[in-house]
Amino acid sequence: MPQPAPPPPALRPPPGPAREPAREFAPERAPEPAPERPEVVVVGGGVAGLSAALALTAAGAPCALYERRAPDAFSGMGFLFTANGLDALRALERRAGWPLGADDLGAPLSRMRLLSARGELLAERDAGGARGVRRARLTRALEEGCAGAGVRLHADVAVVDAALDPRGALRLALSDGAARVAPCVVGADGARSTLRAALFPEARFAPSRLLEVVGLAPAEALGAARGARDLVKAQDPARRVAFGYMPLDEREVVWYAQMSQEGAPPEGWVPEEDGEGRRAALLRRFEGWAPFTRDLLEACPFERTYRWDTRDLEPLPTARRGGLALVGDAAHASLTLSSQGVSGAIEDAVALGEALGEALGEALGAGLEASALAAAWRDAAARFEARRAPVWRRRQGEARALLDDFLWGDTRRGVPVAQP
Numbered sequence: 001m002p003q004p005a006p007p008p009p010a011l012r013p014p015p016g017p018a019r020e021p022a023r024e025f026a027p028e029r030a031p032e033p034a035p036e037r038p039e040v041v042v043v044g045g046g047v048a049g050l051s052a053a054l055a056l057t058a059a060g061a062p063c064a065l066y067e068r069r070a071p072d073a074f075s076g077m078g079f080l081f082t083a084n085g086l087d088a089l090r091a092l093e094r095r096a097g098w099p100l101g102a103d104d105l106g107a108p109l110s111r112m113r114l115l116s117a118r119g120e121l122l123a124e125r126d127a128g129g130a131r132g133v134r135r136a137r138l139t140r141a142l143e144e145g146c147a148g149a150g151v152r153l154h155a156d157v158a159v160v161d162a163a164l165d166p167r168g169a170l171r172l173a174l175s176d177g178a179a180r181v182a183p184c185v186v187g188a189d190g191a192r193s194t195l196r197a198a199l200f201p202e203a204r205f206a207p208s209r210l211l212e213v214v215g216l217a218p219a220e221a222l223g224a225a226r227g228a229r230d231l232v233k234a235q236d237p238a239r240r241v242a243f244g245y246m247p248l249d250e251r252e253v254v255w256y257a258q259m260s261q262e263g264a265p266p267e268g269w270v271p272e273e274d275g276e277g278r279r280a281a282l283l284r285r286f287e288g289w290a291p292f293t294r295d296l297l298e299a300c301p302f303e304r305t306y307r308w309d310t311r312d313l314e315p316l317p318t319a320r321r322g323g324l325a326l327v328g329d330a331a332h333a334s335l336t337l338s339s340q341g342v343s344g345a346i347e348d349a350v351a352l353g354e355a356l357g358e359a360l361g362e363a364l365g366a367g368l369e370a371s372a373l374a375a376a377w378r379d380a381a382a383r384f385e386a387r388r389a390p391v392w393r394r395r396q397g398e399a400r401a402l403l404d405d406f407l408w409g410d411t412r413r414g415v416p417v418a419q420p
């Protein structure tokens, strides 16, 4: 195992407002000279980008990563991490030779329980090795792994536009006014990807039919239920509304409210910005529900809740163009009901690293030449997509089926969490 390196700058996601791509590719400065070493440029420092940088470095390709967040930006909430994601994280650990804490990450869950709005048990199943994980914990581990592996991390620098040059290399315009030309690029810039907008103008989202609000609350708000290792979800099938929570550790739980957009008043079910307004709107919407709903909403610091008009990207015929390969949400943003976004992002990274390792083959032994990396990159991106695209499509279909169950009030499938 390599020695731990000094902690990298903290990178953090807050899903901010959509960033419109610039209309023209007009960097303020001439492209930077090519780096002295051939490298892969990764755009986006969420789970997908950090994991990809780590996996690609482990496969033999040095990486530079650009993340628009400032180092001290808010570090996000929590998510359900399914067993396949943990397996992928362990695989990444093995390849990178760096501990990522896969075996003690978050709170191991025992059961997933579906309740009626008033709290009666409707369905229950084993949690199948899933965990409730604090997002900051995972991204911090990945950032440390990247720093230890020698990834060049550029925080607070966004890619604001991109175009392909005649050879298929990407010309990237950066928010600091610089530009660079990169033959090998990973687009890991999330559901509202700037790279996808620039190079795949035909990409479309299905209309958003589900609104989700997420927040953190102290575990003590659960009273006697504190410490239970369950994902709990209460649902009102007639009104197409659900409220759930799961523990992240001894101190905190993450809760989430889901509601059909159908029939929403013109101002929406939940205000966009105003924290206390959100609390009041949710307390009204969940009035008369099982007591934990009110308890968590009242105990939550609402200024940090997150409101998300869920995104469902229509499958792209291909997620690579020239030297660009999209991964994670940039390639296949899917409905949150699937709970596969983080797991899928790590699986993508492992698969991309594996494909690049295969494609690079013996080129590595002789010292990596830029031309060899660029040639291997196209090959690797094709192998990667052939392996992953069928999984993306299957999962998206499952997530849409879960949404239909939710919107039509069907609870026969039990707790709406997709299987890997």
Ligand SMILES: Cc1cc2nc3c(=O)[nH]c(=O)nc-3n(C[C@H](O)[C@H](O)[C@H](O)COP(=O)(O)OP(=O)(O)OC[C@H]3O[C@@H](n4cnc5c(N)ncnc54)[C@H](O)[C@@H]3O)c2cc1C
Pocket: 012, 013, 014, 019, 043, 044, 045, 046, 047, 048, 049, 066, 067, 068, 069, 078, 079, 080, 081, 082, 157, 158, 159, 160, 188, 189, 190, 191, 193, 194, 195, 212, 214, 308, 327, 328, 329, 330, 336, 339, 340, 341, 342, 343, 344, 345
């Ligand atoms: C409300 C909600 C609940 C969810 N619950 C779960 C769950 O329980 N389980 C689960 O597995 N998944 C869940 N997901 C999905 C999961 O969060 C995503 O699928 C996952 O985070 C995707 O990772 P990513 O790295 O591809 O994208 P992101 O996490 O969005 O990361 C993209 C990164 O790129 C950066 N970036 C964006 N644009 C630029 C740019 N132009 N230049 C530089 N940097 C840029 C962003 O700042 C960000 O750090 C949920 C999502 C939401 C919204």
